[in-house]
Amino acid sequence: MNNKIIGIVLIIVGVALAMWGYNIYDSASSQVTRALSGDTPIEAWAGMAGGVIAVILGITRLK
Template sequence: MNKIIGLALLVVGAVLLYFGYNAYNSAASEISELVTGSPTDNAVWYLVGGALAVIIGLGALLKK
């Protein structure tokens, strides 16, 4: 059961990282980065959430 959850988290994390990458490279994010010095909040949250989900998913898959 843990392997299925780990695999699901890995897939969800990969999807979130994909959306985060696209949001980070969007025109809105580039304008926000030009004005404020940081990308949009959505891009950051997608990237952080995706990275956490991938790490937890890998941990669940590699755990014996």
């Protein structure tokens, strides 16, 4: 029972992190930076990757 609660929380946090990372990636300032220099903010990649990892860990906890 306790693992299922942790799994659900990890999935919710992971989805929120992935959405946050994508919002940073899609922001106006990030688009201008990508257009001028080609760089993507590290916060965007960290949020999206961390979100995916948290969702995967959450799914494994639910099993």
